[in-house]
Amino acid sequence: MxxxxxxxxxxxxxxxxxxxxxxxxxxxxxxxxxxxxxxxxxxxxxxxxxxxLDPQAPLVIVMNKPEGFTCSTEDPGETIYDLLPPRFSKRNPGLNPVGRLDKETRGMLLMSDDGKFLHKVIHPKSGCLKVYHVILDRPLDGSEGELFGSGEFMLESETKPLLPAGFEALGEKEARVTLHEGRYHQVRRMFAATGNHVLKLKRISIGGLTLPAELEEGEWRFVTEEEKCALFAND
Missing domain, CATH: 3.10.290.10 (RNA-binding S4 domain)
Structure with missing residues (x-):
């Protein structure tokens, strides 16, 4: 070259x-x-x-996304690309988020220029479970675990039930949710269906890889080959 x-x-x-x-x-x-x-x-x-020089393609990075940043350059306001060196937005092939986080959700975000890798991580059959920490507006009512894990739970305006999701109560208004899929605003809509409202939402792990403890909000680093393999440890 x-x-x-x-x-x-x-x-x-x-x-x-x-x-x-x-x-x-x-x-x-x-x-x-x-x-x-x-x-x-x-x-x-x-x-x-x-x-x-930065690594050539294929490249994977992990970011601790803060609140207030969107995952698309088409959205108004600050984006995750503003947290990266300007040249990253001009790479060919380009870097894309591996499963988006909405503007008010923070935590672990992967980005890659490898389409096959991206598809494998987000596909429900990959075994890459997505784990979220949730702070709620109202106390849990005790029915969430059975409802979310039933495999029959249907979100409003959808015709296909959600895959069974893991649920663990961590406190009166605090929980951990584990997803096999990633539908639009899924965690927020799940709790909204129970009459509750998500105040704070943070993704803490994907597959076998946990958000690196050393990454402060807004920071990022390259993902190692060992970490890429860890993502699919349950595959």
Whole structure:
């Protein structure tokens, strides 16, 4: 792969912009030697302004999403892409969320440029259970576990019952919910059907991977190969 194409694919700009970047002298090898358009010592040895390049596709990152950020650039206001380096939004192939979180939901969010990986994680048969921590407006009434786990629970305006969901009461107004699927605003709508209202919602794990404890809200990091395998530990 040519250096210009590599940098363009990683979001450093259009090919014309990357060509200008190379001509400016900020693209070097790991020893500090300035690279030209025809030089390519291998992606692992290329530096831009002294920094190593981001991994090439396929790429997976994990983010601790804060409240107030949407998962689509088509939505108004701040998006999850604002929490990433600007070049990430220009990568080819592009990074997409692996199952969205709504604006007011926080916690674990995966993003990837690998379509097959994305589909596998979100498919109900993958074994990648999604676990949420919920704070409610009103006390639990004790029927939630049986209702959510029945396999016959139907959300308003839908014709297909939900897959059985796990439920654990953690307090009078606090619970943990485990989903096999990810329908639109599913957790919020499940509790709304019981006459309750979700005040706070946080996704804490996907499959065998838990939200990394070191990630503060708004922070992200690359997912390791071991962690990718852990996602499907129950597969």
């Amino acid at each position: 040519k250096l210009v194409k590599l940098l363009a694919n990683l979001g450093y700009g259009s090919r014309k912009e990357v060509d200008k970047l190379i001509r400016s002298g900020v693209v070097t090898d790991h020893e500090g030697n300035i690279l030209g358009q025809k030089d390519f010592p291998g992606a692992e040895n290329v530096r831009v302004a002294g920094e190593e």
